[in-house]
Amino acid sequence: MAFVQKPQVYKAAINTVELGVGEKKVAVGGATVSPLYSFDAPIANPPRVGIEITDTGLKGATKGMAEFYSGCNSLADIAKRAAQAPGADFVCLKLEGADPGEENKSVEDCVAAAKEVCGAIDKPLVIEGCKNTQKDAQLFEKIAEALQGKNVLFLSAKEENHKTVGASVGLAYSQKVGAESACDINLAKQLNVLMTQLGVPSGSMVMNLGSAAAGYGFEYVASTMDRVKQAALGQNDSMLQMPVVTPVASEAWSVKEAIISEEDMPEWGDQEQRGIKMEIVTAAACLASGSDAVILKHPASVATISAFIAALM
Amino acid sequence: MALTGLDIFKITPKTNCKDCGSPTCMAFAMKVAQGAVPLDKCPHLSAEVRAKLDEATAPPMKTIKIGTGEGEFTLGGETVLYRHEKTFVSKNLYAVAISDAYSDAQNDSAFADIKKVDYERIGERMCVDAIFVDYASDGAKYIELVKRAKETGKTLIINCGDAAVASSALEIAGASKPVLGGADSTNFAALNDLAKKYGIVLGVKGKDLSELHDTVEKLEALGNKELILDVTMASIKDAFSAAVQVRRASVKDGDRVFGYPSIVNTAKLASGDMNMQAALASLFTLKYGSVIVMEHMSYSDALPLYGLRQNIFTNPQKPMKVEPGIYPINGANENSVCALTVDFALTYFVVSGELERSGVPVNFLITDAGGYSVLTAWAAGKLSASSIAKFFQEADIEGKVKNRTLIIPGKVAVLKGEIEDKLPGWKIIPSPPEAIHLVKFLRELNA
Ligand code: B12
Ligand code: SF4
Numbered sequence: 119m120a121f122v123q124k125p126q127v128y129k130a131a132i133n134t135v136e137l138g139v140g141e142k143k144v145a146v147g148g149a150t151v152s153p154l155y156s157f158d159a160p161i162a163n164p165p166r167v168g169i170e171i172t173d174t175g176l177k178g179a180t181k182g183m184a185e186f187y188s189g190c191n192s193l194a195d196i197a198k199r200a201a202q203a204p205g206a207d208f209v210c211l212k213l214e215g216a217d218p219g220e221e222n223k224s225v226e227d228c229v230a231a232a233k234e235v236c237g238a239i240d241k242p243l244v245i246e247g248c249k250n251t252q253k254d255a256q257l258f259e260k261i262a263e264a265l266q267g268k269n270v271l272f273l274s275a276k277e278e279n280h281k282t283v284g285a286s287v288g289l290a291y292s293q294k295v296g297a298e299s300a301c302d303i304n305l306a307k308q309l310n311v312l313m314t315q316l317g318v319p320s321g322s323m324v325m326n327l328g329s330a331a332a333g334y335g336f337e338y339v340a341s342t343m344d345r346v347k348q349a350a351l352g353q354n355d356s357m358l359q360m361p362v363v364t365p366v367a368s369e370a371w372s373v374k375e376a377i378i379s380e381e382d383m384p385e386w387g388d389q390e391q392r393g394i395k396m397e398i399v400t401a402a403a404c405l406a407s408g409s410d411a412v413i414l415k416h417p418a419s420v421a422t423i424s425a426f427i428a429a430l431m
Numbered sequence: 432m433a434l435t436g437l438d439i440f441k442i443t444p445k446t447n448c449k450d451c452g453s454p455t456c457m458a459f460a461m462k463v464a465q466g467a468v469p470l471d472k473c474p475h476l477s478a479e480v481r482a483k484l485d486e487a488t489a490p491p492m493k494t495i496k497i498g499t500g501e502g503e504f505t506l507g508g509e510t511v512l513y514r515h516e517k518t519f520v521s522k523n524l525y526a527v528a529i530s531d532a533y534s535d536a537q538n539d540s541a542f543a544d545i546k547k548v549d550y551e552r553i554g555e556r557m558c559v560d561a562i563f564v565d566y567a568s569d570g571a572k573y574i575e576l577v578k579r580a581k582e583t584g585k586t587l588i589i590n591c592g593d594a595a596v597a598s599s600a601l602e603i604a605g606a607s608k609p610v611l612g613g614a615d616s617t618n619f620a621a622l623n624d625l626a627k628k629y630g631i632v633l634g635v636k637g638k639d640l641s642e643l644h645d646t647v648e649k650l651e652a653l654g655n656k657e658l659i660l661d662v663t664m665a666s667i668k669d670a671f672s673a674a675v676q677v678r679r680a681s682v683k684d685g686d687r688v689f690g691y692p693s694i695v696n697t698a699k700l701a702s703g704d705m706n707m708q709a710a711l712a713s714l715f716t717l718k719y720g721s722v723i724v725m726e727h728m729s730y731s732d733a734l735p736l737y738g739l740r741q742n743i744f745t746n747p748q749k750p751m752k753v754e755p756g757i758y759p760i761n762g763a764n765e766n767s768v769c770a771l772t773v774d775f776a777l778t779y780f781v782v783s784g785e786l787e788r789s790g791v792p793v794n795f796l797i798t799d800a801g802g803y804s805v806l807t808a809w810a811a812g813k814l815s816a817s818s819i820a821k822f823f824q825e826a827d828i829e830g831k832v833k834n835r836t837l838i839i840p841g842k843v844a845v846l847k848g849e850i851e852d853k854l855p856g857w858k859i860i861p862s863p864p865e866a867i868h869l870v871k872f873l874r875e876l877n878a
Contacts, residue, residue, distance in 0.1 A: 121644035123676065124684060154714075157672035300807075332713070333552075333738015335777065335804065337745050340717060341515040348513075374781065374867045375734040382870075385547070386730040395709050399735035402713035422706040426714075429667035 125158040127151055128351035132410065133359050134162065135324055137208060137294060138242025139269050144207045146324065146410050147361030153347060153408045154430050164431045166411040167424045168244055169206040170367045171196050172214045173223065173231040180390040186417045193231055194238035201239040203417045205424025210244040210273075210413045211235045212368070216257055217248035225260050232261045236268055244271040244413070246365060255279040259286035262293045273365065274298030274326050277305070280313055288318035296363055301328035301338040303345045303358070310357045320356065324363045324410075331369040331376075332400045343408035364404045367415035370397040394418050402426060434487045436461035442484060444475045491681045492690040494521070495657055497561075497632050498586030499608045504560065506659070506721045507692035512682055518746045521692070523716055524560035525736065526588060526724045528698040529576050532567035537726070538576065544728045545583055553751065553780040557737040559585065563696065563724040564600070566591035566613070577603050588612050588694070588722070590634065594621035605629040610659055610722075612636075612694065616646050623653055634694055636661035640673055647688050659722070660689065663696040670695055671714065678719040692721035699724075705732065716740050750802035751776035756826060758783070763792035765831065768876070770838040770862070771819065773800035773808045785869040791877050794832055798822040805840045816849035823854060838862050838876075 127150055134148040148162030155161075175196065176187055186203070190196045200209050213228050215221040236243050245261055247254030258272045259282065271294040275283035280297065288295045297313055299305040306327055313323060327342050343362065349355040370376060376393035378386070386392060397419040401412045405427065414420050440460035451472040453459035462468040463484075470476070470484055494508035504524055511517045527545060529538045541562075549558040562580045564587055566573050573591070577600045580587055587604050591597040592613035601611065605628075612634030614622040619635070626633040635650065635658055637643030643660060650658060662673035674693055681690035695715050701707035708725045709732050715723050716739055725732065745751060752774050759767070760783060772782050774797050786793050798819060800808035808814035819839075823829065836858045839846060844861035851859050863872050 121640045121680070121686075121689070123640070124680075126679070154671065155675065156668065157676070300810075331738075332735040333742060333777075335742065336739055337514065337742040337747070340743060341513070341747060344513045345515055372865065374785075374865075375738075378867055386734070388731070391729075392731045392734060394706065395731040396735045398706055398710050399713040399739060402710040403717055403739055406714045406717045418706060422704075422710055426667075426707060426710040430671055431668070 123157075125151075126155070127159040128354075130351050130354035130359065131162075132347075132350060132361055133320055133323075135294060135321060135361055137244070137269060137271050139267070140240070142241045143269065144242055146363065149410070150351070152351070153343075153406060156431050161431060163410075164427050165405050165409060166207040167205055167420055167427070168208045168210045168363075168411060168413040169200045169203050169417070169420050170210045170212055170246070170365070170413050170415045171200050171235070172212045173228065174215045174221070180393065180416070182390050182394075182418065183416060192234070194234045197235040197238040201241045203420050205421045206241070207411075207424075208242040208244055209235065209239050210246055210365070212246040213248050213257060215248075216250075216253055218250055218253055220248075225256050228257050229260050229264050233264055236265055236270070242271070243268060244273060244363075246273045246413070251276050251279040255282040255286075258283050262287040262291040265293070266291050269294065271296060271324065271363070273363065275309070275313065277309060280309060281316065284313045284316040284318050288313065288322050289316065292322070294322050294324065296324045296326050297360070298326040299328060301330075301335075301342045303342055303349065306342070306346060307349075307355070307357050310360060314357065320360065323360045325360045326364060327362055329364045329366060329369050329400075329404065331373045331396060332403055333375075334369070334373055336400070336403060340403065340407045343404075347408040361410035362408055363411045363413070364409040365413040366397060366401045366404060367413055370400045371415060390416075398422050434464060434484070436464040438487075439463050439484065442476070442480050443473065446475070448475070450474055489687075490690075491685060491687070492678075492692070493656060493658075495632055495659070495692060497608055497610050499606075502561075502584065502586040502607070504586060507690075509678070509682060512679065514743060515747050518748075519744050521721065522740060522744050523720055524586075524722045525712065525728060525733075525740075526561035526563040526722055527559050527728050528563045528565055528696065528724050528726055529580060530565035530567055531569040531572040531576060532565070541727060542579065542583070545585065548728050548730060548733045550733075552737060552741060553776050555741060557733060559728050561586040561588055561722065563588045563590055563612075563698075563722075565696075565698075566593060566596055566600075570596045570599070574599055574603070580604070581607065586610075588634065588724075592618050592622070594618060594625060597622065597625055601625060601629050601631075605631065608632075610634050610694075612659070612661060614646065614650070616642055619646050619650055620653070623650055623655055626655065626657070632657045632659055634659045634661050636663070639664070639669075640676060643673075643677075644688055647691070651688070658691045660691050660693045661696070662693045662720075663699055667700050667711065670700055671718070674715060674719045693719060694722040694724065695720040696724040698726040702726070705729075708732075709736070712736055713739060717743060752802040753779045753797055755797045755799045755822065757828070757831060758795040758797060759792070760786045760795050761790055761792045763794045765833045767792040767794050767832075768834050768836040768838060769794045769796050769828070769832060771796040771798060772840055773798060773803060773805055773814055775800065775802050775804050775808070778804055782866045782869070785866045786873075789870040789873040791873040793838075793873070794834070796822070796826075796828065796837075805842045809843050809846075814843060814846075816846055816853045819846075819850055820853035836860065841865070
C-alpha cells in the first residue's frame, strides 16, 4: 500500500501581529499548522529572528562580537550594525542598565537610548526591560510615549505590572505588548485574559511563555509550548492564539557552558563557540516547540537560525 | 489502529467460562483493549486468532535493540507524540560520521571527538553513542575505517548499500550487532539476506516517503521486522517532513509499516556547517530522530545537545530530586562552612560541580523544596526562612556541624535577614547569583 500523506491543518490560526512600520515591518504568527510543519500547509509568516543589543554597549562582548561591532562608537552605531546582521528581522534593545540592582539608569536615560536606537535602524524595534517589574512599567510607559507611531513591541508585561504596562503600552500608545509567564499554560492564559479585559486588542499582543537554556529545565519550556499550541490550534482557544516570542540570548549566554573561560575549562575548548552553540541549540528547540520569533545575540547564531528557518519553509 | 474492546469481544469464544479471571468475555475484552490484561490469559483462543490479535494489539512502534554490551541501546517503542502525554522511552542517540569519501584529517578528527567527549551530567554518562560508517566508493579504504571504528567499542552503523562491501564489513564487525544501513528499492533483497545472516537491524531508505513505505512492506513480506527508517531525504525540509510524518503515521494514525525508529544524517543535510548541524540535531532531538548523525561531536555541540536530551526524556510527572541532607564535599568535616540549596537534581548537580572545582571543603546542605529550582521554590513558598529553619532542626545540623557560617543561594539573598532571625548564632552569607562564580567566591571567603 502506498503511503498517503495526511496533512494536519487546523481550522484555527495563530494571530498575526505586525511589528514596526514601513518597508521593513514584519508580521509574526499566522500559522495554521504545528510549529515548522510547512509540509502540512504553507506557513503564512516564517518564524522571525531578532538580534539583541543592550544599552550598556559592548561591555563583556566576546571576541567575535567585538569584531562584528568593531568601529561602533555609540549605541546608534551598534544598533545600525545589528540591523544589518544577515538574517536579523528586527532589533531588540535590552535595557539592562536600568536594573535598580545594577546601574539603575534613569527613565530619561533609557528613553534617550530607545530613541537613539529607533532613529538608527530601519527595522522593527523590540524593547526588553530589566526584569524589575516596577522599573519596567515606568520605562515602558515613557518609551512607548516617546516612540508613538513606531509600532514597537515591549517585553514584557508580567502578572505584577500588567495593568500599568497594558494600559500605557497597549492602550494609550497603541504599541505592541508581550505577556510573560513562567512555563505554565494556565498562567499564560490567565494573563492574556486579564490583558484582554483591560482592552488590549489581541492583534497587539504576543506572549513569552518562559524560556530556559538547553539542559536547564527546557522540558518545561517544550511541554508548555506544545500544550499551548495544541490548545490554540486544536481547540481554537483564542486566549492562547497570541504568537510566541522567546528571548533566548539572556538564557543561553548565562549558563556555565557559555561563560566559563577556556582557561578554567581547557577540555571544553573555545568559549565563544560554546556560547554560540548553546544559543543555536536552544533557539532551534524553541522554534521546534512553538516560538514564532526568537531573540538572539551573536551574529553567527542569528545567521544560522535564520538559514535554518528558511530551509524548513 | 488500536482495537476496541468490542473488536476483541467478537473474536472471543463468548462462553463466559471465567478461566481468564474475568467474569465475562466482554469484561476480558475491555481489559485487553486497555492493555490491562495480556491476551494469553484466555486459554480458549485458537493460535490463529491469537496471532491476529497479537498483531493488532501490538504497540504502534516497534522496540528494537542494537549493539552489544555497554553499547547496547533500545530504540523506538514510543506511544505518544508529545512528552506531556507520557514519558518518551527511548533516548535518541548521537552518532559521528566517518566515510571513505572524507579526507583522512576529517576522519581522524571524528575519531578524536569520540575519545575526547565523555563526561557525566546528573548521573548520566554523556559520550558519542555510535559511529556512522558511511560508504561512498572506495571499498578498501572503507574496510579500514570499519576496522578502526570497531576498535573503539562503539555501536556501529554500517551504512553501505553495496552488498559485497557490506559483506566484508560485517565479517569484521557483524558480531557487535551493528545496524546495516543503506537498503533501498534496488538492493533490499541482498542487504536483507546479510542482515538476517548476522541477526542485525536493517536501515531502509527511499527517495520519498512512498518509496520508503513500499520498500518496508517488501522487507516485511520477506519476514524482516527489525528495521530503522532513514528519513534523511534530499533536503532539510524533506528530512523534517519525513521524520515527523513517519512518527505521526505510526503513533497517531496506526500505520504499522512506519512503526520503526528513525535515523537522520545531518552531516549530509548540512555538510561542513557545524552550526547548522547543531540546529538540526536540536530539532531532531525534539522531533523524532532516533539516531542523529553529525560530522563532529565537540564539547560545544555535546554540552547543549546532551543537556537538551536529558531534559526531554525526563518523566513529566515528577521532577528529578535528590535526597535532602548533608553532603560533605572536598573532604568537609564538622568545622567546614555550610552552603545550602534546593533538592532539584539539576541545581544540585550544577552547584556541587562548582563546589568540587573550588577545592574548598564545604558541607553542602540540600533542603526539601519539592524538587524545584531556587527561584521556582522561592516563588512557590517552598524555600523560605521557615523551611530552612525546619530543615536545620529535622536534620540536626547544629548537632552535626560546629561551623556557624551558612552560604545561601544569591538568587534568594533577600532571605538573609529572616534566616538570621530564625537561626541565631549563624552568619548568613549570600553567594553570587550564578554557581559559576562560586569558585572565586569561596576561595576569597577562605583567604
Ligand atoms: C522550569 C521552571 C519552572 C518549572 C519547575 C522546574 C523546577 N523543577 O524547578 C515549573 C513549570 C513547575 C515552574 C513553576 C513555577 N515557576 Co518557574 N521557572 C522555571 C524556569 C524556566 C527555569 C528554572 C530552572 O530550572 N533553573 C535552573 C536551576 C539550575 O537554577 P537554580 O536552581 O536557580 O540554580 C542556579 C543558581 O541559583 C545557583 N545556585 C543554586 N543554589 C545555589 C547555592 C549556592 C551556594 C550557590 C553559590 C549558587 C546556587 O546555581 C544554579 C546555576 O547558576 C525559570 C526561569 C529561568 N529561566 O530561570 C522560572 C522561574 C524560576 N519560575 C518562576 C515562577 C514565578 C514560577 C511559579 C511560581 C509560577 C506560578 N505563579 O505558579 C511556579 C511555582 C511552582 C508552583 N506552582 O508550585 C519565576 C520566579 C520569579 C522570581 N524572581 O521569583 C522564574 C524566574 C520565571 C520568571 N522569570 O518569572 N517553573
Ligand atoms: S477465558 Fe476466554 S472464553 Fe473464558 S471467559 Fe475469559 S475470555 Fe471468555
